[in-house]
Each structure stands twice: as structure tokens, then as C-alpha cells.
Amino acid sequence: MNQKKKRGNMSDWPHPLQEIIDEFKECFDRMERLELLFEYANKLPHELETKDWTDENRVRGCQSEAHVECTIDEKGGFQLHGAADANLVQGLIAILAIGVDGLPPSTVAKIKPDFVEEMDMKASLTPSRANGFMNMFEMIRQTAQKMSDER
Amino acid sequence: MGLDLDAIRADFPILSRMMEGGRPLVYLDNAATTQKPKQVIEAMNSYYENSNSNVHRAVHTLAGEATEGYESARTEIASYFGAPRDHLIFTSGTTEAINLVAYGWARANLSKGDVILTTEMEHHADIVPWQILSKERGIEIRYIPLERDTLTLDMDAFEIGVKDASLVCVVHTSNVLGVRNNVEQIIELSKTSGNHGKGAFVMIDAAQAAPHERINFIELGCDFMALSSHKMGGPTGIGGLFVKPEIMETMDPFISGGDMIETVTLEGSTFQKGPQKFEAGTPRIAEAFGWHAAVKWLSQLDMQVIHEHVSNLARKTAEKMSSIPGIKIYGRHDLNTCSGVVSFLHESIHAEDLAHLLDSGGFAVRTGHHCAQPLMEALGVSSTARVSFWLYNTEEESEAFIEHLTSIVQRFG
Numbered sequence: 001m002n003q004k005k006k007r008g009n010m011s012d013w014p015h016p017l018q019e020i021i022d023e024f025k026e027c028f029d030r031m032e033r034l035e036l037l038f039e040y041a042n043k044l045p046h047e048l049e050t051k052d053w054t055d056e057n058r059v060r061g062c063q064s065e066a067h068v069e070c071t072i073d074e075k076g077g078f079q080l081h082g083a084a085d086a087n088l089v090q091g092l093i094a095i096l097a098i099g100v101d102g103l104p105p106s107t108v109a110k111i112k113p114d115f116v117e118e119m120d121m122k123a124s125l126t127p128s129r130a131n132g133f134m135n136m137f138e139m140i141r142q143t144a145q146k147m148s149d150e151r
Numbered sequence: 152m153g154l155d156l157d158a159i160r161a162d163f164p165i166l167s168r169m170m171e172g173g174r175p176l177v178y179l180d181n182a183a184t185t186q187k188p189k190q191v192i193e194a195m196n197s198y199y200e201n202s203n204s205n206v207h208r209a210v211h212t213l214a215g216e217a218t219e220g221y222e223s224a225r226t227e228i229a230s231y232f233g234a235p236r237d238h239l240i241f242t243s244g245t246t247e248a249i250n251l252v253a254y255g256w257a258r259a260n261l262s263k264g265d266v267i268l269t270t271e272m273e274h275h276a277d278i279v280p281w282q283i284l285s286k287e288r289g290i291e292i293r294y295i296p297l298e299r300d301t302l303t304l305d306m307d308a309f310e311i312g313v314k315d316a317s318l319v320c321v322v323h324t325s326n327v328l329g330v331r332n333n334v335e336q337i338i339e340l341s342k343t344s345g346n347h348g349k350g351a352f353v354m355i356d357a358a359q360a361a362p363h364e365r366i367n368f369i370e371l372g373c374d375f376m377a378l379s380s381h382k383m384g385g386p387t388g389i390g391g392l393f394v395k396p397e398i399m400e401t402m403d404p405f406i407s408g409g410d411m412i413e414t415v416t417l418e419g420s421t422f423q424k425g426p427q428k429f430e431a432g433t434p435r436i437a438e439a440f441g442w443h444a445a446v447k448w449l450s451q452l453d454m455q456v457i458h459e460h461v462s463n464l465a466r467k468t469a470e471k472m473s474s475i476p477g478i479k480i481y482g483r484h485d486l487n488t489c490s491g492v493v494s495f496l497h498e499s500i501h502a503e504d505l506a507h508l509l510d511s512g513g514f515a516v517r518t519g520h521h522c523a524q525p526l527m528e529a530l531g532v533s534s535t536a537r538v539s540f541w542l543y544n545t546e547e548e549s550e551a552f553i554e555h556l557t558s559i560v561q562r563f564g
Contacts, residue, residue: 029172030511038504038563064503086501 014107017099017115024119033121037091044094045101046081053083059136064089068136070143076151077102078144092116092133096140105151108144113137154452154460160543162188162448174513177548182326182492182539183517184381185362187445191385194444195437205433207410221436224443225426228391231446232376233367237396240426241434244390245358246276248377249320251392251429252354253280254405256375261317263289268316268351270295270304271529272325272332275522277356281320297529302328302483306336313340316351323360327521327535328482329465329492331360338372352398358382358390362541363461363490365454368393380438385445389438392429399425406431457542461491464540468549469493475557477564481530491540494521500563502536505556508563509536512555 013021020040027033048057048067059066064086071079080097084090099115100108113134116122160166163186168176178186198220204213206221222236229239242248257267267281271294281292293316295309304321313319319341324331338353345351354375357366362383368376375398379390394402404411404422409432413421422428469484477498483489496502502518509516517537520527527533538552 031508034504034508034511035562064501086503088501088504088507 012112013115013118014099014103014111016101017095017111020095020099021115021118024121027120030120033119034088037095037121038087039091040094040098041087041090042094043098044083044090045097046079048081048083050083059084059132059139066090066093066132066136068093068140070140070147072105072147073102075102076104078105078108078147080140089132092121093136095119096137100140100144105144105147109141109148111141154456154542156543156545159452160545162190163543164189164192166543170513171511172513177514177544177551179538179540179544179548179552180515180517181362181541181544182359182382182490182521182537184387185384185541186543187386187441188384188448190448191441191444195386195441198437198440203437206436207427217436220443221434221439224439227443228439228446229393231365231450232361232393233369234393237425238368238393238399240392240394240399240429241439242377242390242392242429243388243435244379244381245274245356245377248375248390248392249276249354249356250280251402251405252320252375252377253284255402255429256352256394256398257281257284257290257318258288258405259403260401261288261290265317266291266293266315267318267320268293268295268309268312269320270322271297271525272304272328272330273320273322273523273525274326274356274358275524277320277322277354278525294525297526299529302481303330304332306333309337310340310344313345313351314347316341317346318352318354319345320354320356322356322358323366324357324363324490325482325523325526326359326492327494327523327526327530327537329489329494330483330486331363331488331490334371334373342372359490359492363454363458374398380442380445383445384449385442386438389435389442396425399428402429404428404431408432410434452542461540461542461544462487462489464544464546464549465489465491465493467546468538468540468553471549471553472556475553475560477560478556481532481535491544492537493539494535494537496532496535497560497564500560502534504563505536505559508559509552509555514538514552514555 024033053067057067057069064084066084066089068082073079078100080100082093165186170176202213202216204217206218225239226236229236285292293312296305298305321337323334334355341351341353353373355373357376357378361378374395376393381387411423411428411431413423466484469480472478473480479496481494506516506518519534
């Protein structure tokens with residue numbers, strides 16, 4: 001079994017994230033995948049308004065400007081708030097935010113960042129952007145772990 | 152006579168690469184690094200396959216061949232730039248060359264009260280070493296502003312500013328605007344009016360100029376000239392600092408050990424004379440072979456014809472881009488001295504998004520601050536997208552780029 005197939009196992013991802021991954025897999029080419037990603041950039045479930053962009057919530061290592069914050073909703077579900085000036089980055093934040101929305105923090109803490117590869121978007125992550133994305137992902141994962149530990 | 156683009160392109164194996172979706176590669180990131188002709192690749196391979204050895208020390212045959220190749224590279228590259236071989240110090244590139252001026256010359260020859268005059272148009276490599284030195288030695292840095300309407304240096308401010316300057320550091324050709332500064336006038340003014348009439352030293356950053364014009368270091372009349380091999384068809388990892396020998400004698404080494412040593416005792420050391428004094432450790436031997444092959448390859452062509460070809464491509468591309476809704480060009484492409492660089496932004500598509508969308512069509516372009524953040528600030532932006540042409544680019548590639556950019560703007564703008 002090759003690596004890609006293994007990562008594509010349905011049980012690996014929360015259901016909303018798996019749905020998005022499947023949608024990306026249906027795209028014809030990279031241009032279509034970028035177009036879809038840009039559409040997701042407009043579907044942020046919890047947009048962080050520009051006035052709330054601070055140095056504390058800025059994602060380090062991104063060439064473009066990106067900000068994220070994590071909160072817990074009244075039911076104890078995880079919420080990812082974020083935004084970026086580039087659609088590509090905001091699209092990735094949106095997909096992650098949709099994928100983890102309302103999940104228990106302990107589940108969010110276990111998600112792996114490989115979904116970008118699964119969506120065939122790896123070519124769109126330049127080394128600096130990949131670094132920024134990994135910084136963001138790690139920051140979210142650690143916050144979720146902390147939230148889970150505190151409960 | 153024009154350029155035989157088919158013959159030129161046949162020398163660059165990478166240009167026949169097909170990208171995702173069977174699209175041909177259109178390489179438009181030449182200001183970052185140029186592609187390499189097969190003659191350069193073969194010269195480096197041949198060195199490793201036949202003559203690989205360290206230089207200057209051993210007596211065996213391979214060492215002799217490596218030393219001969221390394222030193223004849225110095226002779227021929229220096230000659231290409233109109234200078235004798237003892238004027239050229241090999242460095243890792245332009246950045247290290249400028250740092251060598253800062254740490255090797257300025258640290259030994261400038262002190263508190265001296266003024267370094269540079270400009271808003273510089274690459275970070277020509278700003279940061281001076282800032283570090285300024286902090287260490289109390290040397291003052293002054294910046295000549297960019298005229299916001301013409302996107303050229305404010306030469307009136309230069310004429311005033313140069314009077315107090317001990318050292319003038321100016322970029323020959325901007326990596327963002329494509330503007331070629333009037334370096335001849337800058338050097339003339341520096342020598343006649345600089346340092347209160349005693350004449351200022353001048354360092355020219357020629358990284359973006361070397362691929363576009365045949366520079367004669369001696370005729371240019373500056374004291375230091377920094378450049379990189381990889382911007383002119385040569386390999387990465389090597390560049391040079393041209394220095395007049397009488398000035399080289401006043402420089403201290405800033406990296407020490409290995410090849411720059413003459414004798415070492417427990418009490419002290421003596422250094423080699425000339426360029427070797429500044430080439431510590433095992434030098435970049437294969438890279439010197441490669442750079443030599445690049446200048447040999449370029450010598451077959453007329454640099455003026457190359458300049459006209461590249462400049463025309465940039466001008467025509469910029470003109471066509473200006474008519475695409477929402478596109479704004481940053482630079483001067485109406486000047487016949489302009490290089491192959493066209494920086495631009497779209498009013499609603501982020502530069503990085505544009506670069507990815509262009510890449511999906513096989514077009515390699517650059518985005519970011521281009522290591523020129525003060526210039527970005529002067530332009531009132533944080534980054535730009537940039538296409539940059541070189542001698543192998545064609546009108547068809549320019550047209551294909553315009554077509555793809557137009558479709559992106561229609562679809563995403």
C-alpha cells in the first residue's frame with residue numbers, strides 16, 4: 001500500500017475535512033484546485049477582522065500576513081478564527097477551520113497536517129509558505145492540546 | 152544582427168522542460184537567478200570527472216589542472232570585465248562581496264565622523280552591512296531618496312549628500328524597478344565633490360547589471376564592484392569583488408584560515424598577497440570553472456544586442472500589462488536603459504496568489520519584497536510580483552504570459 005493511499009483512509013480525517021478533501025480530488029488541474037481554494041477563502045466560519053490582527057496572533061514564517069486565534073464555544077467545541085491577506089493562505093485557514101469546527105479539542109490536537117497533500121495542494125506550499133502553514137498548524141494543535149488538558 | 156534565439160535556447164536544457172499539464176516552462180525569474188547553458192554545466196561536470204582536486208598546494212597532476220583552471224578563470228573573468236586578474240577577489244556572490252568591503256575595507260579605513268552614502272533603492276545586501284558597521288563604529292549612514300514621480304534617484308539630493316560622504320554605495324541597476332542608475336555621473340560626482348572635495352570611495356552593486364551590459368571596471372572608475380555569477384548564466388555560490396590593487400592593500404581579511412595563509416606560527420600569521428588574501432579555506436573551484444564557461448559563452452554574443460532584446464521585451468510586456476484592468480506597474484520601462492524587470496500588482500489579487508496562478512500555467516515569476524524593503528516602503532507597498540526577462544526569452548513567451556495573466560484577472564479579479 002502506498003503512502004498516499006494510506007493517508008487517504010476515510011477514518012483519518014474529521015468528516016467535514018474529508019468532504020473537502022474529496023471535493024479537491026475531483027478537480028481537473030491545479031488551476032481548478034486554486035480556484036476552489038480561493039472559494040473557501042470566502043467561507044471562513046469565524047473570520048478574524050483586520051482590527052483584531054495583532055502581533056500575538058500573527059503566524060510567523062508566512063510570506064503573506066496571516067492571523068489565527070482559537071476559542072471554545074458554549075458546547076465545549078473548538079473554534080478556529082483566522083484571516084490572511086492572500087487568498088491561498090486564507091483558503092487553507094478556512095478549510096482547517098471548517099474541518100475542526102465544534103470538535104472536542106482532544107480530537108483537534110490529534111489531526112495531522114497531511115490533509116494539504118491529500119488535497120493535492122502541496123505544490124502550492126512554497127518552502128516559506130509550508131513553514132508558515134506548519135507554524136500555524138502547530139500553534140493550533142498545541143492550543144487544542146492545552147485546552148484539552150485544562151478540561 | 153539580432154539574436155538567434157533558437158540556437159541560444161538550444162544551449163539551455165532546462166528550457167525544454169514541460170510543466171504540469173504538459174505546459175512548457177516559461178522562466179521569467181531571471182533577476183533572481185538565470186538558467187545555465189550546457190557549456191557551464193559541462194565545464195563543472197568535467198572538472199569533477201577529470202580534474203577534481205584542491206588548488207594551490209599539492210604538486211600532483213590533478214592539483215595542477217585544478218589550479219590552472221581556477222586561476223585562468225580569474226584571468227578570463229577579470230578580462231571580461233576589463234580588469235587585470237589581480238583586481239578580482241572570488242566571493243560567494245554579491246552579498247559576500249559587499250560584506251568584504253564593509254568588514255575588510257570600511258572597518259579598517261572608516262571611523263566615527265565618516266559618512267556612508269547609499270540609497271533607498273538598494274538591495275538589503277547593500278544596506279544591512281552598513282547598518283551593522285554603523286552600530287559598531289559610529290559611522291553615519293545617509294540615504295538618497297527615490298523620486299516618487301520618476302522612480303529614479305534624486306540626483307539633486309545626491310549632489311548635496313555626496314559632499315560629506317567618505318564612501319558611496321549605489322546599486323547599478325534596480326532588481327525591482329528595472330531602472331539603471333546613472334552610475335557614471337554618480338562616480339564622477341563622488342570623485343570630484345565627495346568627502347569635502349577630497350573624493351569619496353565608490354562601491355557599485357552590479358549584480359543586476361552584469362547580465363545586461365558589458366561593464367568595464369577600469370573605465371567605470373569606481374573603487375569596488377560587486378557581482379554574482381548566477382545572475383549571468385554561471386553557477387550559484389560564486390561571485391566577485393573587483394578592487395583596485397592599491398585599495399586591496401589597505402584591506403584586512405575578514406574570513407581567515409586555509410588558502411589565505413602564507414605562514415602560521417604560534418606567535419602569529421602572515422597572509423597571502425592580492426586576491427588570495429581574501430579567499431580563505433578551500434575556494435569555489437568547480438564554480439570558478441563554471442563562471443569561466445559562462446563568460447566564454449556570453450562573449451560570443453553582443454551585449455548591446457542582448458540588452459536591446461531584453462529591454463524591448465520588458466517594455467512591450469509592461470505596456471501590454473498596463474492595459475489589463477487592475478494591473479499597476481512599478482518601474483520605468485520607457486527608458487532605453489531599463490533592464491528586463493517588470494514589477495507589478497493587481498488591485499484585488501494578492502501578489503502571492505498571482506504567482507501561484509501563473510505557476511499553474513507554467514510561468515515562473517517572483518513575489519515578495521525582493522530584499523528591498525526600504526524601496527517597497529518608498530513605493531507604498533509591502534511586496535510586488537515580478538517578471539524578469541533574459542536573453543533566451545521570446546516575444547511568444549511574453550505574449551503567452553500576457554494571455555495567461557489576462558485570463559487570471561478575468562477569472563479571479
